[in-house]
Amino acid sequence: MEIEFDRQFVLYFVLIPIFLLAIKKFLKKEYFPYFKTSHIFFKKYGFKYWNPEVIGKTLFASSFLVLLIALSGPFENATVKKSLDGEGISIVLSIDVSASMLARDFKPDRLRATKMVATDFVSNRPDDYIGVVLYAGESFTKIPLTVDKQALIKAIDEIDYGLVDDGTAIGMGLATAVNRIKDSHTKSKVIILMSDGENNIGEIDPLTAAELAKKYGIRVYTIGVGTKGYALTPIAYDFKGNLVFENRPVSIDENLLKNIAKMTGGNYYRATDTDALKQIYEEIDKLERSKISEITYNNKKEYFKYFLFPGLLLILSDTLLRLFVFKSFVE
Structure with missing residues (x-):
């Protein structure tokens, strides 16, 4: 199976957050807001080794990557032969x-x-x-x-x-x-x-x-x-x-x-x-x-929906965790 992309250039957008992080590290300053989460929930329930800020950022990064793949239009071309006269x-x-x-x-x-x-x-x-x-x-x-x-x-x-x-x-x-x-x-x-x-x-x-x-x-x-x-x-x-x-x-x-x-x-x-x-x-x-007469054609199978829905689910999970579990706030 060989996966191709309708809009392959969209995948290069993944470089944007990497570029911004590199600038941030270089300047040692905060030039864009980010979510910072308190540890109240984890301390209360004994998850002292968990870092909610890392979890939040991981969910956000994962959703960003998965949605980029969905927007790039992944698909597979399969060659199909169909009999016209049997x-x-x-x-x-x-x-x-x-x-x-x-x-x-x-x-x-x-x-x-x-x-x-x-x-x-x-x-x-x-x-x-x-x-x-x-x-x-x-x-x-x-x-x-x-x-x-x-x-x-x-x-x-x-x-x-x-x-x-x-x-x-x-x-x-x-x-x-x-x-x-x-x-x-x-x-x-x-x-x-x-x-x-x-x-x-x-x-x-x-x-x-x-x-x-x-x-x-x-x-x-x-x-x-x-x-x-x-x-x-x-x-x-x-x-x-x-x-x-x-x-x-x-x-x-x-x-x-x-x-x-x-x-x-x-x-x-x-x-x-x-x-x-x-x-x-x-x-x-x-x-x-x-x-037996046959025609050969390419059957295009699109996979964007297999990435779109998981990406949206990750964004929803990140938002709910920040609002109701992690007690997130923007600084």
């Missing part, structure tokens, strides 16, 4: 929940890694409207656009394999996301589409859904999820109902995902492990930031 971005996460998302090339698996990264992403965007769409053999909205981050995190935590029939309907997942976001009131609309396979089912072609996104000015960021080569992938259930895993080649239709991103003005990313997926979400987080 509009956020509308974002829909379209997440593949097919059986292959349980593959263990990510730790602990693709689906749980996605949930962890998506939760962090949502938590770091307090001003944005975010929704979640899930797809496999068909698609549905897990949670519509909302700013309720606790509800979003709960919805993401509930995501699991088997919520819809198996398959990879990329077109359906994208079309449902477009339908959820197209009427949003925000200027910026974004879909993050994740897939770990190839479109093999669904009534809507992925490129048709991409054209729809383009029509509504929606950017689509696509993420291919899966290592390059082979991954432990669930292929069936055993007689106990447990998933059986087998090393299978990872097959992602990267050309399709690249075309979707290119058509809509987004980007395509390939996530080969959990760390890479996290970095991709962090990059998208930086690219898609709320454009």
Whole structure:
């Protein structure tokens, strides 16, 4: 905190009594009146070591100094930033929940890694409207656009394999996301589409859904999820109902995902492990930031009243003590 003064020259008035005292001492004479107080009150009540004259002069000097500070106009300038437009971005996460998302090339698996990264992403965007769409053999909205981050995190935590029939309907997942976001009131609309396979089912072609996104000015960021080569992938259930895993080649239709991103003005990313997926979400987080207008101005906080009232109180105390306690008189 840095205190400044509107009338700094007033502070130099403190030199006046010092100058007068210096002249008085030099001439050894009394050229101006001062208050002189008897010791009757103090002797009566046992305050023999107190000098009422010193107390009176101390009160007077203190009030003079405090009032000078008040008259000098002390203030503090604080820089304040105020948002003029707090509009956020509308974002829909379209997440593949097919059986292959349980593959263990990510730790602990693709689906749980996605949930962890998506939760962090949502938590770091307090001003944005975010929704979640899930797809496999068909698609549905897990949670519509909302700013309720606790509800979003709960919805993401509930995501699991088997919520819809198996398959990879990329077109359906994208079309449902477009339908959820197209009427949003925000200027910026974004879909993050994740897939770990190839479109093999669904009534809507992925490129048709991409054209729809383009029509509504929606950017689509696509993420291919899966290592390059082979991954432990669930292929069936055993007689106990447990998933059986087998090393299978990872097959992602990267050309399709690249075309979707290119058509809509987004980007395509390939996530080969959990760390890479996290970095991709962090990059998208930086690219898609709320454009919030701000103005900066100085907020002037004045402190004169904090000195004026104590100064007046000191003068009143000095006057009352001299008139009624010290039995002061002027010589």
